[in-house]
Amino acid sequence: MTLNLAQSWQDALDKVRTWARLNSPWLIHYNSGSCNGCDIEILATLTPRYDVERLGVKLQGSPRHADVLICTGPVTRQSKDRLRRIYEQMPEPKFVIAVGSCAISGGAFQGCYNVIGHIDEVIPVDVYVPGCPPRPEAIIDGVVKLLQKIGKQ
Amino acid sequence: MHTNEHTQKAETFIVPIGPQHPALREPGHFEFTIEGEIVTAASVRLGYAHRGIEKGTESRNWVQNLYMLERICGICSHIHATAYCLGVEQLAGVEAPPRAQAIREMVAELERTHSHLLWLGEAAHEAGFETLFMYAWRDRETVMDILEALTGNRVNYSANLLGGVKYDVTGEQASKIEQGLDYLEERTRHYLDVVTSDPVFIQRTRGIGVMTAVQADRLGVVGPTARASGVVRDVRVEAPYAAYTAFPITPVLAQAGDLEARFVVRLRELFESYGVIRRILANLPPGELVLKRMPRRIKAGEAISRVEAPRGELFYFIRSNGSDTPDRVKVRTPTLCNMASVLTLTVGRHLADVPMILVGIDPCFSCNDRGLVLKRGADHEHWTWDRLRQIGLDYYAGERGSGGVGGTSISPAPLPPCPPALLTGMHV
Ligand code: SF4
Numbered sequence: 001m002t003l004n005l006a007q008s009w010q011d012a013l014d015k016v017r018t019w020a021r022l023n024s025p026w027l028i029h030y031n032s033g034s035c036n037g038c039d040i041e042i043l044a045t046l047t048p049r050y051d052v053e054r055l056g057v058k059l060q061g062s063p064r065h066a067d068v069l070i071c072t073g074p075v076t077r078q079s080k081d082r083l084r085r086i087y088e089q090m091p092e093p094k095f096v097i098a099v100g101s102c103a104i105s106g107g108a109f110q111g112c113y114n115v116i117g118h119i120d121e122v123i124p125v126d127v128y129v130p131g132c133p134p135r136p137e138a139i140i141d142g143v144v145k146l147l148q149k150i151g152k153q
Numbered sequence: 154m155h156t157n158e159h160t161q162k163a164e165t166f167i168v169p170i171g172p173q174h175p176a177l178r179e180p181g182h183f184e185f186t187i188e189g190e191i192v193t194a195a196s197v198r199l200g201y202a203h204r205g206i207e208k209g210t211e212s213r214n215w216v217q218n219l220y221m222l223e224r225i226c227g228i229c230s231h232i233h234a235t236a237y238c239l240g241v242e243q244l245a246g247v248e249a250p251p252r253a254q255a256i257r258e259m260v261a262e263l264e265r266t267h268s269h270l271l272w273l274g275e276a277a278h279e280a281g282f283e284t285l286f287m288y289a290w291r292d293r294e295t296v297m298d299i300l301e302a303l304t305g306n307r308v309n310y311s312a313n314l315l316g317g318v319k320y321d322v323t324g325e326q327a328s329k330i331e332q333g334l335d336y337l338e339e340r341t342r343h344y345l346d347v348v349t350s351d352p353v354f355i356q357r358t359r360g361i362g363v364m365t366a367v368q369a370d371r372l373g374v375v376g377p378t379a380r381a382s383g384v385v386r387d388v389r390v391e392a393p394y395a396a397y398t399a400f401p402i403t404p405v406l407a408q409a410g411d412l413e414a415r416f417v418v419r420l421r422e423l424f425e426s427y428g429v430i431r432r433i434l435a436n437l438p439p440g441e442l443v444l445k446r447m448p449r450r451i452k453a454g455e456a457i458s459r460v461e462a463p464r465g466e467l468f469y470f471i472r473s474n475g476s477d478t479p480d481r482v483k484v485r486t487p488t489l490c491n492m493a494s495v496l497t498l499t500v501g502r503h504l505a506d507v508p509m510i511l512v513g514i515d516p517c518f519s520c521n522d523r524g525l526v527l528k529r530g531a532d533h534e535h536w537t538w539d540r541l542r543q544i545g546l547d548y549y550a551g552e553r554g555s556g557g558v559g560g561t562s563i564s565p566a567p568l569p570p571c572p573p574a575l576l577t578g579m580h581v
Contacts, residue, residue, distance in 0.1 A: 037227020047290035
């Protein structure tokens with residue numbers, strides 16, 4: 001990668017950051033009321049057959065270390081505040097991937113009394129991965145799309 | 154004396170875990186009071202994944218509910234649908250054809266295989282044994298491929314229909330399943346060897362979280378957790394459903410009651426599953442897959458349907474008032490029954506053992522969050538098994554006495570007065 005030294009230091013640093021982010025985005029996963037199907041598929045993408053770690057992706061525990069929040073499930077009344085809090089604890093810039101039909105529209109649980117709706121009613125979403133649950137390939141595709149999007153910005 | 158107390162107080166603090174937690178995929182919140190390294194009290198707060206499914210069933214018709222109830226849990230989706238279908242068929246007074254029942258059982262056992270392998274990986278991950286986690290999940294893909302070949306879906310297979318199943322097993326699929334099972338059998342033997350002989354792993358499991366048979370019985374635990382303590386609790390054997398009379402299984406038991414026993418029981422159960430799947434494939438009854446006529450409206454009445462999910466007994470209560478939507482669906486999932494054991498077994502142990510003990514029951518919070526309101530305070534009351542049993546007997550005796558099970562005419566009159574705690578619990 002070439003740095004244009006005529007630019008300000010800030011610009012140069014931003015470029016380095018984006019470069020690092022693209023090469024190794026750290027993910028955090030939160031289930032805000034899903035049926036587990038999507039969570040299992042997310043975990044499956046980390047395991048040997050799909051191995052999303054080859055893209056430099058790492059799933060880790062603390063929101064403060066994460067670049068990307070990967071959410072599953074509709075948002076229930078109980079988990080709404082938690083979801084928002086996790087999002088707020090993440091450092092800028094942050095991105096959100098919504099996985100599964102539930103996360104996109106409430107899916108099969110539309111109209112249940114404790115479901116307040118989909119993820120983007122609570123936090124902004126960058127990439128939607130449809131499916132119930134999406135196949136691991138689709139989740140990987142979602143991650144790649146996000147990385148492309150960040151690259152373009 | 155005073156200072157002593159003071160220092161002790163200062164050393165006691167509460168470790169909150171969850172709802173977002175690196176190790177648990179699902180939201181649940183625990184608070185462990187610890188003194189130094191030792192847990193002295195534990196409490197749990199559930200309900201983050203409570204969606205209101207039971208109430209939701211009342212606004213969907215019988216067929217739509219099949220697909221929503223399947224999504225109570227993405228790991229044991231098939232067994233939820235099976236329990237529901239069996240209950241509704243019972244209400245409608247019909248029975249699915251034998252071939253359909255056998256396919257239901259086969260998919261259920263394949264599901265158990267995927268669930269137990271998934272759990273093996275999770276538990277290994279919890280113990281810090283990442284290699285086993287990765288291997289177990291790699292091999293789990295074999296059974297996922299089988300399920301996908303059979304039903305077209307990796308998760309939420311939708312194999313069930315009211316009155317039968319959707320998918321047949323072709324000869325080509327059968328040989329693919331056989332091949333897959335051969336491979337899995339060999340791998341499972343290897344894993345059984347690993348969990349019983351790896352010295353480092355054994356240090357995390359042997360003698361930890363010991364639950365005696367008496368304790369298991371008293372806490373009302375179900376499934377492999379109970380069987381690892383020597384309690385025979387397996388609906389497939391006690392009250393065979395689907396095709397379990399034609400293709401029976403032998404319950405796997407262990408006596409030790411510790412974490413190691415839970416590993417051994419679950420892994421040995423896999424051999425049972427492989428065996429029964431092979432037998433079904435070899436003797437699949439011929440015939441229809443689905444009933445020609447399944448009524449859209451279900452006769453008024455009540456039905457109870459019990460099945461053995463990978464985690465233990467799954468219980469469905471379904472009440473119909475004769476319309477095209479259910480009047481009430483109540484689900485009791487195994488994790489809720491097993492959760493009490495976690496709170497009991499962790500007390501007195503090191504904090505480091507807590508995740509292992511928790512994962513030992515194979516918790517599934519999506520299943521779990523069924524919204525049960527237990528009131529604390531003046532009207533809090535403990536009900537004994539005997540009293541609960543008596544109430545159940547009286548209730549159904551009263552029903553039969555008043556001329557069969559009637560939709561709207563169900564009256565709680567023959568019941569002794571119910572404490573509000575139970576009533577609220579029933580209706581949420
Ligand atoms: S999209 Fe489907 S698999 Fe994913 S959480 Fe929702 S119901 Fe479960």
